[in-house]
Amino acid sequence: MATDLNKLDATGLAELIRTREVSSVEVVQAHLDRIKAVNPKINAVVTLVDGALDAARAADESLAAGAEVGPLHGVPFTVKDSFDTAGVLTQRGSPIFAGRIPDTDATSVARIKRAGGILLAKTNLPEFAYWIESDNLLTGRTNNPWDLNRSSGGSSGGESAAIAAGMSPLGIGSDLSISLRGPAADTGIAAIKPTRGRIPMTGAWPREPRRDWHVGPMARTIRDLALAYSLLAGSDGADGFATVPRDFDAGLGASPDRPVRLGWLVDSGLGPIDAEVAATVQEAANALQGAGxxxxxxxxxxxERDNPLELFTRQHVMEMKPAMREATAGHEDQMFMYSKTMLATPDTSVQDYVVAEQGIERLRDGFAEYFQKYDALLLPVTTIPAHAHGLKQFTLNGQTVEAFHVMSTTVPFNLTGLPALSMRFGTTNDGMPIGVQLVANWHAESTILYLASLLESLSPVRDQHPAL
Known part of the structure; x- marks a missing residue:
């Protein structure tokens, strides 16, 4: 049974614990055993929580005593190492923060704990969560469990790899431009970046530029995403961007009483897209059409008018660099190459910054117009499937592009704050996962959760796991 526990989702594990078919101790131990077995190959988990088994025993005891329990009672979860965790190392992928132990939990961590979740481990990331691959000087590089020679993405790449490999059923990550959805696509799991401000950033780092950062759950099933999102969403009185009250419907979403209108695209200003990725998006569109x-x-x-990737580069460099300089002052020799590259990027002029801001406003207007006619948008998550480690450039359709082109399909929804979900729907010829991305109007997470649940039921790649 222990092996099977690593393949079950959080919702299923919670039900087994609640009905006392298995104990929380058994579930936590199964995941600790899995970490011991496969993490040396993958390097997704960077810190184990010493008290996880004690917390599991306490969960079993409270259940036996008849206590009222939360929806994730006794279920282990993991957290990207950019989120504060009380009494547990939070080192942000940098020697500069080596040994750092916060006194309090990030809001998102505290909320999953209040729902009964047991913090199991912290997961790897790029230094300061700023890159498309999870690699740093302190805890090293994370490998993709489907192919150890490939990246698991960034910046929530440790989290995605841990969940895909069965080391965790559920996790918390963050997303500046690709960091939830891209790693999910690279490793064949699911993730949702909610509307800007739906989930507070309190206790997550870095916060600049905070209007582009989003917190979100990662999991192997859509029902787990919906459950975790419903627990995480809502204001906390500390993050000024998170202003939506907690008493709103954040669930999976029922079938609407009218036909859902979906648009799909694989070009329209996105630049070159891998042929297998494009074909998978069309297959997903066809599947949804066949479902009504x-x-x-x-x-x-x-x-097509404004290149979102160019707008993002101009905007976030202007807002990010002062905070990064402050964080690294006097420790420049401890910085990883990617952070050094970012700081070496020429400053954005005030004029170019204003032009970028105006372009972002036009993007928001353009999507507002689109969602007057359609309920959702289907498109690629990443422009290519999981790539080799250390990618600097790649060629698509005869065009050579920089590594950042991989996120040209995700960054528009950070700039605009629209909710976007990543899930697997295909496989490359050499066996790597291919994801598709669903986007909805602001505050319409239930729409993409509904469509994703439907698409999950139609998927040709359900219940597939990497062979490790």
Missing amino acids: IRVDAVSIPAL
Whole structure:
């Protein structure tokens, strides 16, 4: 049974614990055993929580005593190492913060704990959570469990790899431009970046530029995403961007009483896309159409007018660099190469910054217009499947692009704050996962959760796990 426990989702594990078919101790121990067995190959987990088994015993005792329990009672979860965890190392992927132990939990961590979740481990990331691959000087590089020679993505790459490899059923990550959805696509799991501000950033680092950062759950099933999102969402009185009250419906979403209108695209300003990725998006569109969704191939003029990746680079460099300089002052010799590269990027002029801000406003207007006609948008998560470690450039359709092109399909939704979800729907010829991305109107997470749940039921790659 212990092996099977590593393949079950958090919702299923919670039910087994609640009905006392298995104990929380058994579940936690199964995941600790899995970490011991496979983490040396993957390097996704960077810190184990010493008291996890004690917490599991306490969970079993409270259940036996008839206590009222939360929806994740006794279920282990993991957290990206950019989130504060009380009494547990939070080192942010940098020697500068080696040995750092916070006194309090980030809001998102505290909320999963209040739902009964047991913090099991912290997971790897790029230094300061700023890169498309999870590698740093302090805890090293994370490998993709489907192919150890490839990246698990960044910046929540340790989290995605841990969940894909069965070391954790559920995790918390963050997303500046790709960091939840890209790693999920690279490793074949699911993740949701909610509307900006739905989940507080309190206790997550870095916060600059905070209007582009989003917190979100990662899991192997859509029902786990929906459950975790419902627990995480809502204001906390500390993050000024998180202003939506907690008493709103954040669930999976029922089938609407009218046909859902979905547009899909694989170009329209996104640049070159890998052929297998494009084909998978079309297959997903066809599957949803066959299930009764109204589906159209679309273009979005706003994406064609303003290049979101260029806007993002101009905007976030201007806002990020002062905070990074402050954090690293006097410790420049301890910085990893990617952070050094970012600090060496030329400063954005005030004029270019204003132009970028105006471009972002046009993007928001363009999507507002799109969602007057459609309920959701389907498109690639990443422009290529999981790539080799240390990627600097790659070629698509005869065009050579920089590594950052991998996120041209995700960054528009950080700039605009729209909710976006990543899930697996395909496989490359050499056996790597391919994801698709669903986007909805602001505050319409239930729409993409509904569509994702439907797509999950139609998926040709359900219940597949890497062979480790």
